[in-house]
Amino acid sequence: MRRVAGELHAVIVVSPETETRLARQGYKTTLPGLALAPTRVAEDTFRTFHSFDNPVSGIRATLSAWTSADTLIHVDSVGASLEGRPMLVVKIGPAADDPARPNVLFIATHHAREWISTAVAMKLIRWLADSGGAAIATHDVWVMPVENPDGYQYTFTNERYWRKNRRLNSGGSYGVDPNRNYPTFWGVDELGSSSWEYAETYRGTAPASEPETRAVMAFHAAHPPVVSLSYHSYGGLLLYPWGFRAGELPPDLTRYQALAGTELAPAVTDSVPGSPQEHYHPGPGWNLYATNGEYTDWAYRTYGTIAFTTELTNGCCLQGLYYGFEFPDDSVLVERVFRDNLPFARSLIDASGDLAHAPGASGLVPGVPRFTSLWPDSWLSLDASAPRPLSLTLRTGTGALVDRSVQTDSLRRGVLRTDWRTDLHLDAVRALRAVATNVSAELVSLAGAEPLDKGWRGWWRDSVGAPGAGKYSWYAAGGFDTLTSPPIDLRGRTAVWLQLWTRHNGSAFTPEQNGVIQFSGDSGRTWSNVALIVGDGPSWYPMRVDLPQAGGRRGAQVRFISNQFSWWLDAVGFASDATTVFAQLATAAGADVSENPVRSDQVVISWPATVGSARISVFTFTGERLYEATVAAPTNEYVWDLTVDGGARRVVNGAYIIVVDVDGNRYRKRLFVARPSQ
Ligand code: 0X9
Ligand code: ZN
Numbered sequence: 001m002r003r004v005a006g007e008l009h010a011v012i013v014v015s016p017e018t019e020t021r022l023a024r025q026g027y028k029t030t031l032p033g034l035a036l037a038p039t040r041v042a043e044d045t046f047r048t049f050h051s052f053d054n055p056v057s058g059i060r061a062t063l064s065a066w067t068s069a070d071t072l073i074h075v076d077s078v079g080a081s082l083e084g085r086p087m088l089v090v091k092i093g094p095a096a097d098d099p100a101r102p103n104v105l106f107i108a109t110h111h112a113r114e115w116i117s118t119a120v121a122m123k124l125i126r127w128l129a130d131s132g133g134a135a136i137a138t139h140d141v142w143v144m145p146v147e148n149p150d151g152y153q154y155t156f157t158n159e160r161y162w163r164k165n166r167r168l169n170s171g172g173s174y175g176v177d178p179n180r181n182y183p184t185f186w187g188v189d190e191l192g193s194s195s196w197e198y199a200e201t202y203r204g205t206a207p208a209s210e211p212e213t214r215a216v217m218a219f220h221a222a223h224p225p226v227v228s229l230s231y232h233s234y235g236g237l238l239l240y241p242w243g244f245r246a247g248e249l250p251p252d253l254t255r256y257q258a259l260a261g262t263e264l265a266p267a268v269t270d271s272v273p274g275s276p277q278e279h280y281h282p283g284p285g286w287n288l289y290a291t292n293g294e295y296t297d298w299a300y301r302t303y304g305t306i307a308f309t310t311e312l313t314n315g316c317c318l319q320g321l322y323y324g325f326e327f328p329d330d331s332v333l334v335e336r337v338f339r340d341n342l343p344f345a346r347s348l349i350d351a352s353g354d355l356a357h358a359p360g361a362s363g364l365v366p367g368v369p370r371f372t373s374l375w376p377d378s379w380l381s382l383d384a385s386a387p388r389p390l391s392l393t394l395r396t397g398t399g400a401l402v403d404r405s406v407q408t409d410s411l412r413r414g415v416l417r418t419d420w421r422t423d424l425h426l427d428a429v430r431a432l433r434a435v436a437t438n439v440s441a442e443l444v445s446l447a448g449a450e451p452l453d454k455g456w457r458g459w460w461r462d463s464v465g466a467p468g469a470g471k472y473s474w475y476a477a478g479g480f481d482t483l484t485s486p487p488i489d490l491r492g493r494t495a496v497w498l499q500l501w502t503r504h505n506g507s508a509f510t511p512e513q514n515g516v517i518q519f520s521g522d523s524g525r526t527w528s529n530v531a532l533i534v535g536d537g538p539s540w541y542p543m544r545v546d547l548p549q550a551g552g553r554r555g556a557q558v559r560f561i562s563n564q565f566s567w568w569l570d571a572v573g574f575a576s577d578a579t580t581v582f583a584q585l586a587t588a589a590g591a592d593v594s595e596n597p598v599r600s601d602q603v604v605i606s607w608p609a610t611v612g613s614a615r616i617s618v619f620t621f622t623g624e625r626l627y628e629a630t631v632a633a634p635t636n637e638y639v640w641d642l643t644v645d646g647g648a649r650r651v652v653n654g655a656y657i658i659v660v661d662v663d664g665n666r667y668r669k670r671l672f673v674a675r676p677s678q
Contacts, residue, residue, distance in 0.1 A: 372544045
């Protein structure tokens with residue numbers, strides 16, 4: 001290691017993957033000929049990429065030209081950056097912000113050097129204005145093309161690889177990472193962000209210390225988005241919460257998977273010539289790496305916004321050249337990236353109108369509560385508007401009933417830790433029922449490398465199992481190995497799915513190292529792929545694979561093929577849903593509110609005319625009951641006064657769930673309170 005002009009230099013030999021990872025962590029390679037050296041860039045000499053400030057071709061000038069020429073494009077500023085640049089937000093469609101229309105937000109370029117994301121956002125604005133049709137008439141669609149205008153400008157004038165904003169830190173370094181500065185999980189550990197001001201992931205001195213962060217927050221308070229998408233580059237990924245801790249999954253997992261798809265049914269195609277992959281890999285943020293103070297975790301936790309991060313393009317390879325952050329200045333290729341990503345952007349806009357029913361890429365029906373796992377933890381994916389509190393009943397093999405109340409914190413909403421031990425094994429965990437929501441499911445088989453588990457072939461036995469799931473797990477050391485289950489009789493079972501717990505040391509940059517899950521319904525004569533796992537998963541987490549084809553099969557088998565993947569498995573079992581009760585839930589609708597988002601101090605809640613009295617409950621998004629009232633028939637509306645909150649305190653801005661129980665029906669409505677001047 002040597003020191004050159006104040007920088008530490010080290011000579012190390014690494015694989016291209018590690019080099020990519022190091023580059024993303026802010027290390028720069030300075031070997032001649034490699035594209036990662038910081039380069040000085042003249043402003044706006046590109047065909048497809050434009051600075052913020054250039055008076056003719058810059059983003060600001062372009063948007064103001066578009067606004068004057070086009071009645072469907074409206075530009076507003078929601079604050080100013082540190083250096084005083086406007087934080088521009090573009091609304092495409094009618095000028096008026098109509099609370100009856102759902103808000104959808106697209107943000108680009110938190111990170112200065114990720115130019116392709118601003119280019120794609122600008123193309124999205126044009127496409128919406130030129131061809132948006134019903135999408136912009138029935139939704140309030142907003143695009144913030146540059147979240148970090150100071151840093152972005154700096155990449156055109158000074159340093160192509162600049163990432164952060166341009167804050168002068170106390171020790172003399174520059175920049176806070178805009179995607180580590182949000183208040184949610186801000187600085188919870190040193191893994192997901194850095195306290196060292198020189199680091200590329202420096203989180204700043206305090207939550208929301210940066211004016212750019214505060215501008216995004218102010219926008220959300222004024223126009224809470226039902227759905228949002230934050231464009232970054234690169235990697236070819238489609239990420240969703242949570243990102244702050246490996247293994248943590250969002251309560252709306254079904255909804256996220258419905259929209260982003262799964263590895264075998266992904267929502268975004270990658271058609272950039274030479275890209276080594278065919279689609280963008282969907283998954284929770286920690287599949288890439290953990291982040292804290294990050295935008296999507298914040299938007300989801302604060303407003304219930306279904307928020308995604310897209311890492312545009314794989315970064316490899318064109319004419320055999322790895323290009324990373326420097327997407328080629330080629331209008332045909334930029335257009336391709338835009339076209340690849342347009343269907344997902346459109347599906348998000350469409351889905352925002354009716355999140356509970358709009359099907360996404362995967363064909364899953366969102367809004368229907370369902371188990372991700374039954375054992376050793378029961379994880380129930382719930383709609384944010386599902387009633388609280390929730391309790392789960394477990395019927396044991398001996399017929400005994402055990403009631404557990406579900407934790408109501410919003411992180412693990414719907415997650416019940418059953419915390420029993422393996423000695424109870426399968427018979428003890430039959431027929432789990434979630435009473436409050438009428439969801440029930442039953443484990444049909446269960447195995448996890450314990451001495452009792454007979455008939456499994458392949459892989460090693462590791463002496464560390466998933467928490468609560470016995471002493472052992474199965475382990476593939478990273479070669480090409482297959483683990484095969486014995487055949488299970490599923491006759492008489494419908495709505496079958498596979499539950500498993502897994503852990504893996506992969507990388508989102510090496511998707512060719514992966515784990516394949518296959519199913520056979522004929523005792524191993526024929527096999528088909530049912531799931532694919534890629535990326536990093538350093539903590540145990542549950543996974544559900546729907547296997548409708550498994551219902552009624554006599555010889556149902558699964559196998560797990562490791563393609564150079566360090567992969568652990570535990571608590572593998574077939575489960576079956578009681579599907580009829582699911583259908584009843586989907587029909588629950590019918591409560592209405594006078595304005596949404598609420599901008600005044602009173603909101604009228606109404607429901608269909610009834611005979612009995614109605615019970616109105618207001619829950620916070622985290623599931624705490626805030627307020628309750630009873631209204632006698634025939635009155636079928638209630639005025640909720642937000643200034644008093646039952647006499648206690650003023651109701652704060654945010655997302656709330658209204659539940660109306662009347663005549664045996666339960667009506668739910670998600671309500672946003674976004675009053676100015678609080
Ligand atoms: O690190 C980031 O902020 C994003 N990647 S980038 O290379 N564009 O900087 C990823 C954020 C998504 N969330 C998680 N990975 N947890
Ligand atoms: Zn980024």
